[in-house]
Amino acid sequence: METYMILRDLAVIILAAKFMGLLAHKCRIPAVAGEIVAGLIIGPCLLGIVKPSDFINQMAEIGVILIMFSAGLETNLKELKKSGPAALVIACSGVFVPLVFGALLYMGYHGFSAPGTDGFFKALFIGCIMTATSVSITVEALKELGVLSSRMGQTILSAAIIDDVIGIIVLTFVLAMKDPENNPAEVIFKTVAFLVLALLFGILFYRIFKRIDARYPHTRRIPIIGLGLCFILSYVAEKYFGIADITGAYIAGIILCNIRDAEYIDRKVSINSYMIFAPVFFTGIGLKTDLGNVQADMLLFALFFVLAACLGKILGCGFISKCLGFNTADSLKIGIGMMTRGEVALIISNKGLNLGIIDPSYFTPVILLIIFTSITVPVLLKVLQSRFPS
């Protein structure tokens, strides 16, 4: 591909995303949902003007990293400490219930399998795909509604970060049942090691940054070095600890959220994000979807799959929130906010495909789930928020 071709794709993406985002906003739907629809319109699904490419995937990856970094920078650490324990309980329940629902759904379709058999293992894997919440869309929606830093918002954010980690641990456990090379103890060790190292380096970086910030406040080097730290932590998390890179980006944001120029860094990062990278990420979800490819026999399964995945989070997270003392409206918002799935579900499916556990047709329900939750969650949150302000 000639390099200048990317200019055409970028122009179409950012203009279509902005136009559909503004239109969605006028219809009182969050801009994010409009951007995903923009991807459906310009992508192979409808007009076919822009096709998914390596370049768009890579730009989208940077987009999701910037969104998570920004979310970390806007974290209210005091609020997180308050929401942490509740978030942990909600996350665990929000992983467990969809895992069971997914496995039961598969068994309902293919007959019950005893533990240890191949069928049981596949059923668990389908459950695994449903576990990890993709918080980026919910974060954007909560930001638009101005409630990201509320107790409810922080609980969703923390729980989604935690369930990513738990989801990956569960996945590795499930995979360990098939492949003896995947050692569950090693996985736990790596995760704990990453969090301990992140804490230690976090304190170190926080001190270094505080010093640089005091000496050169409001200079370009502050956001640039911050962004460098974000990229490094994302890379290290994924490469050496098997933890999603977006978790690393979020932690980088948390490390810097208490320095004096945190808001200054956030502003510069957000400009990079909303001008180019974030539209590519959200439009990219629409681009990847070819709704014409849905096979008739998969459609019914896909519908139940989406239903099970959504109910799993609403019950798993919403019900437990209510038990933890949130009011009904906020519990429902938490359950719905946790419904969104994204790149982690795709990554897990891809892993299953590569290992021969599932066949490519299972991508259809996953993509439908991502699209469905990406569009409905922001809408539902907005409706709930306007009726029951927190």
Added chain:
Amino acid sequence: METYMILRDLAVIILAAKFMGLLAHKCRIPAVAGEIVAGLIIGPCLLGIVKPSDFINQMAEIGVILIMFSAGLETNLKELKKSGPAALVIACSGVFVPLVFGALLYMGYHGFSAPGTDGFFKALFIGCIMTATSVSITVEALKELGVLSSRMGQTILSAAIIDDVIGIIVLTFVLAMKDPENNPAEVIFKTVAFLVLALLFGILFYRIFKRIDARYPHTRRIPIIGLGLCFILSYVAEKYFGIADITGAYIAGIILCNIRDAEYIDRKVSINSYMIFAPVFFTGIGLKTDLGNVQADMLLFALFFVLAACLGKILGCGFISKCLGFNTADSLKIGIGMMTRGEVALIISNKGLNLGIIDPSYFTPVILLIIFTSITVPVLLKVLQSRFPS
């Protein structure tokens, strides 16, 4: 390549570029030169931490587009009208002299060839590689020195834009000598057509933008739509008119340079540029260079090639500037400012390689020329500017 690998490359590039840029600045060398050296250090030339990749090339392409768009936005149209006629004369002379120098150098090495022969044609092609100024490095250097909007700065900018167009016309003429499919009349027609269309659409877009700007001043849509226009014009210029995409980006900037929010757009674009894209572009030049690959027999030719290309611009542009009434210091600054070569020289060389006119060994002198001028021009301009302020 796993997508998260790009995060590592990006982190290394932006941190190394910032560090070397700051170091260069401390040594009173322009930051841009430091960023290119950063590329040499982290690239295959020395440490080999980051390797050139499609992704880095594409990010660099966006970087150079953003730099040119920003340059266009900062254009002082009144000053350009004043500097235009002089710039045209300087550009023509600055294309002609290096073309002759390059051809003579080749003939000096391989013996004189009569017009119409294969040797004569190759000699002219070597001259062609030398014609197009790469203004982006000079623009960054002039911006750092705060003289981009001076008469001298605007003359360099205009002349470099014009010599791109003239250089491409000359190239197509030369290629037309080999390939009857390349019709010189068509090339002239396309170039004129593009400029006329750009003028017409420019007036239209300017009016539309003025209206949007008056209705929604300082909203995100202004810089986003502006950036979309920039990408579209860059793409259309290259794809349909055979004119370098950076010329399209510059024209997009000029179209918008007189709207009320021009400075607002420029600020947002500049933040995108300096945080990620511009460091990738400048570091990328260093990355592409493998100085270890220089063959002994090419080295002498390369030295003369660099000398001829630099002298060609100093004489071709500097001397004529003096004749046009610039003082000696400003004439020298114009000659030196026009010395920089970049992606166009590489694109032309690549074309020659693909058409079988030159062999790959000729890349060495071209890359050396780019590196040499990229580092020396900013330094020389800074020295000249501090001794003889304009």
